[in-house]
Amino acid sequence: MNKPEKISQLIEGAETYIKSGNHGKAQQKLYQAFSMANKTQNVEATNKILDLLQTIGLLATNLQYVELKPLKNEGLILDIGGGGEGIVGRLNGEQVVAIDTREEELEGTQNEALKVVMDASDLKFLPDSFHMCTAFFSFMYIPKRKHLKVFEEVYRVLTENGKFAVWDVRIPASERKFKEFIVPLRITLPDEVVETGYGVKWQVQNMEHFKQIAHQTRFQVVNEWSREEIFHLEMIKQG
Numbered sequence: 219m220n221k222p223e224k225i226s227q228l229i230e231g232a233e234t235y236i237k238s239g240n241h242g243k244a245q246q247k248l249y250q251a252f253s254m255a256n257k258t259q260n261v262e263a264t265n266k267i268l269d270l271l272q273t274i275g276l277l278a279t280n281l282q283y284v285e286l287k288p289l290k291n292e293g294l295i296l297d298i299g300g301g302g303e304g305i306v307g308r309l310n311g312e313q314v315v316a317i318d319t320r321e322e323e324l325e326g327t328q329n330e331a332l333k334v335v336m337d338a339s340d341l342k343f344l345p346d347s348f349h350m351c352t353a354f355f356s357f358m359y360i361p362k363r364k365h366l367k368v369f370e371e372v373y374r375v376l377t378e379n380g381k382f383a384v385w386d387v388r389i390p391a392s393e394r395k396f397k398e399f400i401v402p403l404r405i406t407l408p409d410e411v412v413e414t415g416y417g418v419k420w421q422v423q424n425m426e427h428f429k430q431i432a433h434q435t436r437f438q439v440v441n442e443w444s445r446e447e448i449f450h451l452e453m454i455k456q457g
């Protein structure tokens with residue numbers, strides 16, 4: 219079966235599940251179809267899938283694009299929420315210590331990083347342990363009430379002038395009626411392109427939210443950008 223046929227079949231399957239009220243199964247089919255439609259840049263199918271996702275309470279943004287090169291850093295990099303695709307581990311390999319609260323997420327991650335089950339709001343490292351810390355689309359998964367504590371912990375384990383780099387997505391208050399939020403991403407790395415989607419329960423957040431916490435925790439923001447729905451912040455620990 220060719221790709222367009224497979225996508226149509228998945229969409230039809232999802233519609234049947236929606237009619238019978240089985241939203242969980244519908245969601246699975248739609249995610250599969252979405253990933254295929256994205257890869258083949260099938261705009262018509264993508265729009266249809268987005269409409270169907272909305273009918274079951276899930277709001278997906280348009281496809282967002284990120285391009286990354288290996289991070290320039292000497293020594294170890296602490297990657298918060300480094301399970302999933304393990305993007306920072308793919309970029310910087312053995313230099314990375316990837317922590318995640320979910321063991322199964324780390325088990326499914328294929329890269330050279332050292333993987334440790336740990337909560338970013340309760341880091342087990344001594345102060346001044348890392349020159350760099352990253353959080354690649356991880357804060358969207360961390361409950362908002364923990365964000366300040368995570369920043370405080372990262373500040374503690376970073377060395378003086380250590381860098382904290384965050385990539386994340388704007389989740390707007392205006393669409394709160396949806397129960398879940400998904401950001402489909404095409405991540406271009408030097409040797410590969412990763413197509414993925416990060417989905418979470420609705421939790422309003424934007425770059426200002428993180429800049430405020432950076433200010434509160436005495437990080438200095440040295441670089442920032444935002445493009446469509448996603449943003450990036452680079453912060454330095456200055457004591």
Ligand SMILES: C[S@@+](CC[C@H](N)C(=O)[O-])C[C@H]1O[C@@H](n2cnc3c(N)ncnc32)[C@H](O)[C@@H]1O
Nearest residue numbers: 299301302303304305318319323337338354355
């Ligand atoms: C899906 S990943 C985000 C993308 C990932 N960084 C990548 O490169 O693909 C987000 C991860 O954050 C983890 N997480 C949630 N709360 C956390 C916490 N308090 N400390 C560490 N990891 C956490 C989730 O288990 C999830 O695996």
